Amino acid sequence: xxxxxxxxxxxxxxxxxxxxxxxxxxxxxxxxxxxxxxxxxxxxxxxxxxxxxxxxxxxxxxxxxxxxxxxxxxxxxxxxxxxxxxxxxxxxxxxxxxxxxxxxxxxxxxxxxxxxxxxxxxxxxxxxxxxxxxxxxxxxxxxxxxxxxxxxxxxxxxxxxxxxxxxxxxxxxxxxxxxxxxxxxxxxxxxxxxxxxxxxxxxxxxxxxxxxxxxxxxxxxxxxxxxxxxxxxxxxxxxxxxxxxxxxxxxxxxxxxxxxxxxxxxxxxxxxxxxxxxxxxxxxxxxxxxxxxxxxxxxxxxxxxxxxxxxxxxxxxxxxxxxxxxxxxxxxxxxxxxxxxxxxxxxxxxxxxxxxxxxxxxxxxxxxxxxxxxxxx
Numbered sequence: 001x002x003x004x005x006x007x008x009x010x011x012x013x014x015x016x017x018x019x020x021x022x023x024x025x026x027x028x029x030x031x032x033x034x035x036x037x038x039x040x041x042x043x044x045x046x047x048x049x050x051x052x053x054x055x056x057x058x059x060x061x062x063x064x065x066x067x068x069x070x071x072x073x074x075x076x077x078x079x080x081x082x083x084x085x086x087x088x089x090x091x092x093x094x095x096x097x098x099x100x101x102x103x104x105x106x107x108x109x110x111x112x113x114x115x116x117x118x119x120x121x122x123x124x125x126x127x128x129x130x131x132x133x134x135x136x137x138x139x140x141x142x143x144x145x146x147x148x149x150x151x152x153x154x155x156x157x158x159x160x161x162x163x164x165x166x167x168x169x170x171x172x173x174x175x176x177x178x179x180x181x182x183x184x185x186x187x188x189x190x191x192x193x194x195x196x197x198x199x200x201x202x203x204x205x206x207x208x209x210x211x212x213x214x215x216x217x218x219x220x221x222x223x224x225x226x227x228x229x230x231x232x233x234x235x236x237x238x239x240x241x242x243x244x245x246x247x248x249x250x251x252x253x254x255x256x257x258x259x260x261x262x263x264x265x266x267x268x269x270x271x272x273x274x275x276x277x278x279x280x281x282x283x284x285x286x287x288x289x290x291x292x293x294x295x296x297x298x299x300x301x302x303x304x305x306x307x308x309x310x311x312x313x314x315x316x317x318x319x320x321x322x323x324x325x326x327x328x329x330x331x332x333x334x335x336x337x338x339x340x341x342x343x344x345x346x347x348x349x350x351x352x353x354x355x356x357x358x359x360x361x362x363x364x365x366x367x368x369x370x371x372x373x374x375x376x377x
Contacts, residue, residue: 017070020065023080070242074151078114081110127150148211150203150207165198174317183208186208193222195225206243209221223252224254283314285302287319291325299338306338315370326368341373
């Protein structure tokens with residue numbers, strides 16, 4: 001953030017909301033707590049406010065988080081809320097200041113509502129804020145300091161209902177950064193996403209297309225997955241009022257089995273008809289290369305999707321968990337007359353990401369971004 005010259009700086013509207021929405025807990029310096037604090041280290045660096053009055057901090061927290069219609073309607077996990085407010089209370093008390101009763105009352109309420117039931121935690125909302133490209137700023141963005149937002153109901157466990165597709169993984173954020181950097185490319189395009197999961201990339205793409213205010217027939221968006229529970233969750237998130245996709249007339253959520261894209265499949269003719277309707281300009285996919293067994297079907301799906309236009313391109317982001325699997329994917333793609341090109345990643349992410357147990361080992365350095373095109377004679 002820019003260096004502050006005033007004794008008591010104004011906190012940028014949206015900073016606390018971004019951290020709270022992304023499940024980031026404040027981390028404070030061990031020095032003079034009454035003059036400086038940091039908000040969670042992440043891909044965007046560190047928020048710093050010098051000479052900050054605690055009264056200003058608490059007032060901003062109450063207005064921006066505690067009384068937020070967004071977070072009251074789409075709250076993060078209660079376990080995170082307890083940790084968040086405990087960190088705030090600890091810092092204020094360490095500075096020998098009085099905690100505002102609104103903040104303390106919320107914390108006590110969360111403690112009293114602590115669940116004693118066993119089993120995995122329930123799904124909860126996560127809200128990612130990002131700066132919308134220069135398509136214009138809506139009233140919703142103005143309310144959060146110029147940020148737009150994506151809200152998702154997600155699993156709080158790695159696997160739920162037999163799938164990992166009910167939460168958003170690191171590769172999706174990497175591809176999201178590429179989408180934001182190339183917003184003009186996707187804004188008026190026919191876009192197909194493979195393995196849409198909870199809908200993060202689809203909502204981002206749909207918001208860009210809506211914000212661009214283009215009304216061309218090309219502007220369409222197809223989100224696909226195979227697991228019925230994932231499809232239902234994607235539809236739920238797409239329909240959330242806070243995601244502002246009501247004005248987008250071209251969002252379709254569709255079940256797609258990549259195995260049906262193999263030429264010998266009994267369903268190949270039917271899937272080919274679907275792809276001919278879609279005729280995507282851009283194909284998106286994140287964390288698709290995860291097991292050797294699915295690679296032939298995945299390559300067949302990408303190849304089929306790129307068949308209908310010489311200008312079609314696929315952009316695939318993938319975490320490298322097993323290098324051998326990634327090598328196998330590239331070899332299969334080459335055998336299918338596809339050209340695979342590695343793209344440079346953005347050093348800084350537009351999204352705040354928590355380094356929790358689910359994302360360890362999935363830092364930006366373990367993610368690759370690929371551009372895939374068909375080899376034409």
